[in-house]
Amino acid sequence: MADEYSERKLEQQRVDWTIQQIDAQIKKTQAALDSAHKETRAVEKNFGENASINRYEVDDIAESRSELEQQRQLVARTVENETILRHQLQTLQQLRESPYFGRIDILDPGEKEPESLYIGTASLMNDDKTDFIVYDWRAPISGIYYNGTLGKVQYQTPAGTQSTTLVKKRQFTIKDGQIINMFDTNETVGDQMLQEALGHQNDQYMQNIVATIQKEQNDIIRDTKSDLLLVQGVAGSGKTSAILQRIAYLLYHSRTALNADQIVLFSPNLLFSHYISDVLPSLGERNMRQVTLEGFLRRRFEGLNVESLFERYETRSQNPAISLDIANYLEGTDCMHQVKAYLEFLQQHPDAICFTDLNFRQQPFFSAEHIQAIYQAQPAAMTIADRLLKTKNALIKELKSRIQNVAKSDWIAKELNDQDVIGLHNLYGQKTIDDFADEDEQYAYLSYQLAKKRLRIVYDAIYNNYFIDFNSQYEKFLQQLSRPAAVKKSDWQSMLFGYRQQLEYHRIALMHTAPLMYLRDLMSGSGQNRAFQYVFIDEMQDYSLAMLIYLKHAFPKARFTILGDSEQALFKPLQLPGQLLQQLNDALAFKHPNLIELKRSYRSTMEITDFAKSLLPDGDQIISFTRHGAKPRLITAADSADAAAALLQQAAILHERYATIAVLTKDRAQAKQVYQTLHRQFKSIVHLLDNQDSVLPVGIVVLPIYLAKGLEFDAAIAWNVSDQNLPAERAVGLIYTMASRAMHELTLISAGPVSSVIDQNAIQLLETTKS
Numbered sequence: 001m002a003d004e005y006s007e008r009k010l011e012q013q014r015v016d017w018t019i020q021q022i023d024a025q026i027k028k029t030q031a032a033l034d035s036a037h038k039e040t041r042a043v044e045k046n047f048g049e050n051a052s053i054n055r056y057e058v059d060d061i062a063e064s065r066s067e068l069e070q071q072r073q074l075v076a077r078t079v080e081n082e083t084i085l086r087h088q089l090q091t092l093q094q095l096r097e098s099p100y101f102g103r104i105d106i107l108d109p110g111e112k113e114p115e116s117l118y119i120g121t122a123s124l125m126n127d128d129k130t131d132f133i134v135y136d137w138r139a140p141i142s143g144i145y146y147n148g149t150l151g152k153v154q155y156q157t158p159a160g161t162q163s164t165t166l167v168k169k170r171q172f173t174i175k176d177g178q179i180i181n182m183f184d185t186n187e188t189v190g191d192q193m194l195q196e197a198l199g200h201q202n203d204q205y206m207q208n209i210v211a212t213i214q215k216e217q218n219d220i221i222r223d224t225k226s227d228l229l230l231v232q233g234v235a236g237s238g239k240t241s242a243i244l245q246r247i248a249y250l251l252y253h254s255r256t257a258l259n260a261d262q263i264v265l266f267s268p269n270l271l272f273s274h275y276i277s278d279v280l281p282s283l284g285e286r287n288m289r290q291v292t293l294e295g296f297l298r299r300r301f302e303g304l305n306v307e308s309l310f311e312r313y314e315t316r317s318q319n320p321a322i323s324l325d326i327a328n329y330l331e332g333t334d335c336m337h338q339v340k341a342y343l344e345f346l347q348q349h350p351d352a353i354c355f356t357d358l359n360f361r362q363q364p365f366f367s368a369e370h371i372q373a374i375y376q377a378q379p380a381a382m383t384i385a386d387r388l389l390k391t392k393n394a395l396i397k398e399l400k401s402r403i404q405n406v407a408k409s410d411w412i413a414k415e416l417n418d419q420d421v422i423g424l425h426n427l428y429g430q431k432t433i434d435d436f437a438d439e440d441e442q443y444a445y446l447s448y449q450l451a452k453k454r455l456r457i458v459y460d461a462i463y464n465n466y467f468i469d470f471n472s473q474y475e476k477f478l479q480q481l482s483r484p485a486a487v488k489k490s491d492w493q494s495m496l497f498g499y500r501q502q503l504e505y506h507r508i509a510l511m512h513t514a515p516l517m518y519l520r521d522l523m524s525g526s527g528q529n530r531a532f533q534y535v536f537i538d539e540m541q542d543y544s545l546a547m548l549i550y551l552k553h554a555f556p557k558a559r560f561t562i563l564g565d566s567e568q569a570l571f572k573p574l575q576l577p578g579q580l581l582q583q584l585n586d587a588l589a590f591k592h593p594n595l596i597e598l599k600r601s602y603r604s605t606m607e608i609t610d611f612a613k614s615l616l617p618d619g620d621q622i623i624s625f626t627r628h629g630a631k632p633r634l635i636t637a638a639d640s641a642d643a644a645a646a647l648l649q650q651a652a653i654l655h656e657r658y659a660t661i662a663v664l665t666k667d668r669a670q671a672k673q674v675y676q677t678l679h680r681q682f683k684s685i686v687h688l689l690d691n692q693d694s695v696l697p698v699g700i701v702v703l704p705i706y707l708a709k710g711l712e713f714d715a716a717i718a719w720n721v722s723d724q725n726l727p728a729e730r731a732v733g734l735i736y737t738m739a740s741r742a743m744h745e746l747t748l749i750s751a752g753p754v755s756s757v758i759d760q761n762a763i764q765l766l767e768t769t770k771s
């Protein structure tokens with residue numbers, strides 16, 4: 001058997017040979033791309049010239065259109081061809097840097113010699129396309145690399161389960177074509193390689209983890225059977241990483257049936273969206289769509305200002321009196337059931353539907369009573385949605401018949417008289433004066449056109465269901481609900497009053513959004529989006545059950561992957577993972593749910609994770625990854641002035657060592673104060689981040705913890721973990737989330753006695769100083 005040195009030499013030769021192959025293919029592809037580019041330019045130029053000739057010189061419009069269409073298709077084809085080549089070139093260039101990261105030797109049944117397969121971020125075939133030089137990490141056979149230990153193994157292929165024997169598994173780190181590190185392993189993916197991957201300094205973008213995907217993560221990535229994949233993973237366990245690789249995997253396996261636009265990810269904030277935006281492109285895939293809950297609601301409530309999770313959190317921390325029990329009720333499963341029950345009620349009581357006048361020129365054009373009568377004339381056995389649709393059609397029909405009358409009105413005559421040349425020209429449309437027999441006909445035509453144009457606004461209102469006042473309907477729904485036992489009558493009354501009052505100011509509280517949207521959709525039979533095949537929801541602990549139920553309803557064709565960590569609850573008291581999973585499963589009732597728990601935490605050093613987990617009631621379940629670093633520091637200052645001095649000193653020390661340092665605070669107000677303190681000393685190195693920011697700068701960043709969700713930093717300073725500063729019921733979630741953002745170093749600063757959540761056990765894991 002060859003010794004380690006000559007093995008490595010042989011492997012380097014294989015790398016060199018692969019790179020030669022890649023270089024040859026790059027050359028060919030580049031030449032093909034150049035000529036494709038020339039062709040596109042020529043076709044586009046031709047198209048441009050033809051298009052302009054057609055517009056001015058050719059009379060036969062139909063013929064000209066079909067010619068244009070042919071040309072357009074030609075342009076589209078050449079552009080597509082060019083895009084494919086460009087993509088191939090990019091993949092080859094990426095592979096050139098690091099052609100692969102793994103090798104498996106397998107011995108198929110009946111074979112004498114094992115076969116070596118190399119695994120990388122994309123596949124590479126030899127010139128005559130008969131053999132794979134590198135297998136894509138998503139190919140069926142590559143599953144063995146992530147899942148199998150040496151010996152008999154099975155892997156899934158489209159043709160069914162296959163068996164083989166895994167005789168060797170080797171991992172590589174290759175940089176700029178040179179093997180930096182290489183070793184054989186019996187495990188799934190050895191710790192040594194992970195150590196290396198995790199020890200790096202952070203940069204502004206999340207990295208892909210293909211080379212070191214762990215077995216449980218691989219289960220998430222390759223799950224194609226479940227309609228609900230629920231991932232509860234402790235902080236830093238690779239949930240976000242795993243789902244991004246999962247998206248790449250799904251795209252690879254359903255190339256023809258799925259594209260990136262049919263996948264949507266609900267991400268916690270804009271910073272996060274930016275942070276993860278490089279992972280899919282680094283795997284040669286297009287990014288999926290991303291939306292924040294805030295953005296989603298903004299679109300669904302146009303014209304209203306929807307309270308965001310952050311706003312609610314900020315107001316709650318200043319005004320804890322707002323009844324949590326009410327929010328819990330409105331955001332729970334029962335309330336959504338009540339919406340359905342209310343719909344039954346409306347089915348039986350058509351007179352309870354809140355129709356509203358459709359006004360035109362400050363007068364009711366269709367009165368609510370009239371609309372109500374049309375609705376009631378529809379067969380009672382129909383669903384509400386169908387009856388409303390019939391009503392809508394009847395209104396549109398009536399509107400059309402009334403255009404004639406309006407056209408004869410005095411005000412139309414006056415407006416027509418006042419039209420300038422352009423206005424008249426627009427009213428004529430395709431017609432010319434020659435098309436009319438006499439002036440009366442011409443006048444009637446123009447009046448009709450003008451009336452139609454003016455009444456467009458009524459048409460749109462009908463089309464958009466503005467003849468039903470859903471906000472008032474929801475208010476009626478609230479009024480008929482039985483008040484939950486835990487809620488005081490006066491609180492319930494003030495919630496009802498508050499709802500109406502907020503509407504007057506065009507505002508709506510977050511807790512009302514899910515039941516209101518649900519009611520509106522069920523009544524109108526609209527609001528569902530069938531185009532999406534996959535919905536991913538990150539940080540599930542921040543979504544109410546009602547919102548998740550609503551999202552399931554809103555994306556009826558989609559499979560859901562919902563992930564989060566019940567113990568990073570910032571906005572509500574902490575829940576045990578088991579409780580949350582049970583609740584979700586019950587509430588969402590999918591047919592093929594799959595629950596995966598990730599317990600190993602990768603992000604932080606062992607010292608940081610050990611401290612973070614000591615805060616949790618069931619923290620001993622978390623497995624720290626063995627990567628050592630300094631003990632986290634706790635500085636207990638006598639007062640805020642001393643705490644500020646400690647902050648300046650710590651920031652200076654950490655800034656010497658690391659590129660990104662985050663100072664994490666409880667809320668926005670404290671982030672501002674901290675920023676001002678730091679800014680005096682560090683000037684432009686320090687940045688205050690808020691809800692609207694989408695780019696994470698390097699240096700020292702100050703942000704409230706809820707904006708740091710899903711992010712990580714080389715070092716983190718948890719600002720003011722004193723008993724006085726942190727609300728008792730949320731202190732665990734807050735400190736846990738702050739601590740788990742740090743990769744290499746963590747400092748906690750407390751102005752006054754430290755929160756009792758950091759008990760004696762936790763203190764022992766810290767380096768403590770008083771200042």
Ligand SMILES: Nc1ncnc2c1ncn2[C@@H]1O[C@H](COP(=O)(O)OP(=O)(O)OP(=O)(O)O)[C@@H](O)[C@H]1O
Pocket residue numbers: 194197198207209212213214217233234235236237238239240241242564565602603709710711712740
């Ligand atoms: N298999 C892996 N190989 C290499 N790095 C990994 C692996 N799994 C996770 N990591 C790294 O661990 C860190 C945490 O991963 P990620 O952000 O995906 O975790 P998370 O569970 O979403 O965390 P949180 O809930 O705390 O936001 C990242 O730096 C990620 O690159």
